[in-house]
Amino acid sequence: MNYPVWEVPIIGSQLVIAIIAIFHVLISHFAIGGGLYLPYAEMLAARRGDREWRAVIKKHSKFFLILTGVFGTVTGVGIWFSIGLANPEATSTLIHYFVFAWAMEWVIFLVELTTIAIYYYTWDRVSDALHIAIGWLYGIVAWLTLVLINGILCFMLTPGTTWLAVAGSGQEIHVFWHAFFNPTYWPSLLIRTLICICLGGVFALVTASRIDGAAQPRLKTDLIRWSARWLVPTFILLPFAGAWYLWQVPAVQRHILELGFSTIGQGVFSVVTRMSLTLVLSVATLLVIVYLLAYRNPLDFKLGAAITIVVLAQAAIMSTEMVREMLRKPFVITQHMFSNGVRLREVAADNTAGYLARSPWVRAAERTAWAALDAQGTAATNAPDYKPQMLARGELMFRGQCMACHTMNGYRAMRTLLAGRDHAGLGNLLKLLHENKDDSPYHAFMPPLVGTTNEIAALNLYLDTLAAPAK
Numbered sequence: 223m224n225y226p227v228w229e230v231p232i233i234g235s236q237l238v239i240a241i242i243a244i245f246h247v248l249i250s251h252f253a254i255g256g257g258l259y260l261p262y263a264e265m266l267a268a269r270r271g272d273r274e275w276r277a278v279i280k281k282h283s284k285f286f287l288i289l290t291g292v293f294g295t296v297t298g299v300g301i302w303f304s305i306g307l308a309n310p311e312a313t314s315t316l317i318h319y320f321v322f323a324w325a326m327e328w329v330i331f332l333v334e335l336t337t338i339a340i341y342y343y344t345w346d347r348v349s350d351a352l353h354i355a356i357g358w359l360y361g362i363v364a365w366l367t368l369v370l371i372n373g374i375l376c377f378m379l380t381p382g383t384t385w386l387a388v389a390g391s392g393q394e395i396h397v398f399w400h401a402f403f404n405p406t407y408w409p410s411l412l413i414r415t416l417i418c419i420c421l422g423g424v425f426a427l428v429t430a431s432r433i434d435g436a437a438q439p440r441l442k443t444d445l446i447r448w449s450a451r452w453l454v455p456t457f458i459l460l461p462f463a464g465a466w467y468l469w470q471v472p473a474v475q476r477h478i479l480e481l482g483f484s485t486i487g488q489g490v491f492s493v494v495t496r497m498s499l500t501l502v503l504s505v506a507t508l509l510v511i512v513y514l515l516a517y518r519n520p521l522d523f524k525l526g527a528a529i530t531i532v533v534l535a536q537a538a539i540m541s542t543e544m545v546r547e548m549l550r551k552p553f554v555i556t557q558h559m560f561s562n563g564v565r566l567r568e569v570a571a572d573n574t575a576g577y578l579a580r581s582p583w584v585r586a587a588e589r590t591a592w593a594a595l596d597a598q599g600t601a602a603t604n605a606p607d608y609k610p611q612m613l614a615r616g617e618l619m620f621r622g623q624c625m626a627c628h629t630m631n632g633y634r635a636m637r638t639l640l641a642g643r644d645h646a647g648l649g650n651l652l653k654l655l656h657e658n659k660d661d662s663p664y665h666a667f668m669p670p671l672v673g674t675t676n677e678i679a680a681l682n683l684y685l686d687t688l689a690a691p692a693k
């Protein structure tokens with residue numbers, strides 16, 4: 223509430239993050255997997271004295287440099303910008319608790335970019351052994367960025383009981399390592415590392431698909447088979463890593479996933495269910511395509527098929543990320559902060575003192591007017607400035623508590639979701655949201671509505687104006 227609300231028409235602020243993330247997740251994992259693939263392949267090529275293969279790897283490294291160095295970086299900064307605007311309270315919290323982790327991340331990132339540039343520009347200028355060593359250095363440094371960021375990402379889903387016990391007390395720094403190596407840290411690091419390795423092979427297939435099979439049949443066959451085999455360990459280990467990960471997620475959050483599955487029988491496909499099915503289907507199709515099109519018929523393997531594999535891998539990764547995001551709902555930091563920036567421990571105080579009591583967005587004159595209306599009790603409804611004052615108040619409630627997830631007319635459109643509800647109906651909805659009982663239908667995906675009775679009445683009046691058909 224200390225920050226302004228970033229209002230993005232139609233798509234909403236959360237989707238902006240999602241759209242940038244679609245590209246960033248793919249490229250950033252590839253940046254690591256490719257970093258392991260390139261020096262390993264170069265090493266084998268050198269050992270076999272295969273200059274043809276080496277030439278392909280060199281070409282691949284150019285594609286790699288441009289994709290990761292340009293698009294990876296730009297989308298990475300884009301994520302920073304968008305999360306800072308869309309979830310300022312949570313971003314600020316993460317920066318406060320993990321300031322040294324972020325600082326290390328930036329330094330390592332700089333080293334990563336420098337080494338990959340050196341790797342690319344020293345082909346044929348330094349000895350093979352030195353060049354391969356630079357490649358390995360890049361691979362390790364790139365992986366270290368994951369080692370760091372993984373701690374912060376996992377913290378949001380599973381901050382862990384040790385950290386939660388001291389959250390907000392000013393003593394958080396003493397449990398830094400608990401927060402960093404939180405319950406999902408290791409399984410998540412394993413999953414992400416496997417995904418990286420897999421993507422290294424997937425993109426190698428893209429490069430290999432462009433080799434002219436008629437001119438260089440041996441090379442094309444060798445490379446495609448080798449890159450396809452590169453994917454095997456990932457597919458064997460991923461299901462185990464996934465199970466380990468879910469096992470570390472607290473049952474309350476996992477419940478969201480189970481809810482998604484148990485409703486399939488009733489014909490209800492929740493987002494979680496759809497995402498999980500997408501994951502299974504895309505991985506299965508991916509395996510079939512890699513085996514039939516790449517492994518069995520390497521010479522006929524064309525760019526189109528390679529791109530299909532990239533798209534399927536992307537679908538699998540995005541659905542995994544979506545499920546991870548869903549598991550956290552309605553929190554941005556589980557059991558600590560809701561997606562709209564309200565902290566769990568502040569709920570009770572906000573309900574008695576008022577959600578807007580601390581808000582810097584209320585003018586002094588408004589504060590006085592609202593206090594005067596509140597003092598009049600029910601008689602206030604007859605005051606001439608009652609309606610306009612309450613609407614202004616309700617709008618601030620709405621912007622602060624609802625707009626983090628809803629837009630007016632686009633994604634999760636408020637006007638559509640509210641359409642046809644009258645004043646009393648909306649009052650009931652707000653009551654459910656405010657009480658936030660365990661069996662409330664909204665409990666699993668919407669935060670509790672906080673505020674005094676009068677603030678909620680103000681929100682009710684404001685929502686009336688949204689529910690009414692637009693004139």
Ligand code: HEC
Binds near residue numbers: 624626627634651
């Ligand atoms: C953490 C994100 C989040 C916040 C914050 C949030 N909502 Fe929602 N809301 C959702 C999701 C997710 C749905 C389900 C959307 C769908 O079905 O398309 C939803 C659905 C709704 C619906 C439709 C419910 C139904 O019975 O069909 C209404 C009405 C609604 N929200 C109102 C609000 C109001 C009012 C606020 C602010 C007090 C709010 N929401 C805050 C995430 C949120």
